[in-house]
Amino acid sequence: MKVNPELIVRAGLTLLNEIGLEQLTLRRLAMDLNIQAPTLYWHFKSKEQLIDAMATLILAEGVPALLPRKKSADWRSWATTFGHGLRQILLHYRDGARVVAGSRLTDTTYMEATERIGTRLIEAGFSTRNAVVLLSTVYTFTVSFVLEEQAVFPTRGQRSPAYNLAERNARLDPEKFPLMRQSATILFDRFDQRYKESLKLILGGAAETRIP
Known part of the structure; x- marks a missing residue:
């Protein structure tokens, strides 16, 4: 499965609604996307970077x-x-x-x-x-x-x-x-x-x- 940052962020928001912010991790998100963790880390080095991108999309789509x-x-x-x-x-x-x-x-x-x-x-x-x-x-x-x-x-x-x-x-x-x-x-x-x-x-x- 070919992934890109937007796909990852949208999957992160879907997972957020399912399990909440505390349980959301890059490894759990990689499992949901059925990809290896290093593939995800290539796009987002940390959970903080992912959250920044998620927050950006939340606000941008809500404009x-x-x-x-x-x-x-x-x-x-x-x-x-x-x-x-x-x-x-x-x-x-x-x-x-x-x-x-x-x-x-x-x-x-x-x-x-x-x-x-x-x-x-x-x-x-x-x-x-x-x-x-x-x-x-x-x-x-x-x-x-x-x-x-x-x-x-x-x-x-x-x-x-x-x-x-x-x-x-x-x-x-x-x-x-x-x-x-x-x-x-x-x-x-x-x-x-x-x-x-x-x-x-x-x-x-x-x-x-x-x-x-």
Whole structure:
């Protein structure tokens, strides 16, 4: 079987969804591809290199989700679409946020999209610095949000036993931790709702820095 880097990366993403990032190794991927490990090492010298390539493909193929359909949309729509689109891209893959977090991109496809978004923010009255800070804030918040979300739901729709809300609250004294007991469903359930609320708060603060 003749392999190339793209085929390896796509196979890596398929395997990622099956077994998760911890169990993903170059040797296991070589077995799935029915090739010898040295053949795989010829293209990727380490798991880190493979993850960089996987993260690059995840973001590059998700670019359409980062941009609003109407290019005339206001700055809030551009920023909101970027955040919601990024979250859905990461959730599409098991451990997607862990793969992308801290990875070094190997091409500029994703950056071409953020260049367009940043330019639109500047046109809407943000300084270059504030446009970059806003985009990076939405990015880092979204990645960290999905990291937590995928810890609670490693497989979409299937809650980890470690996040049993009833057991969590049973360990908390209701007189000492009334707020923490009420926070359980807010923090570890209904992630869609909390993400929307959180992003709205971020954009509300960003609006204060915009020059009309």
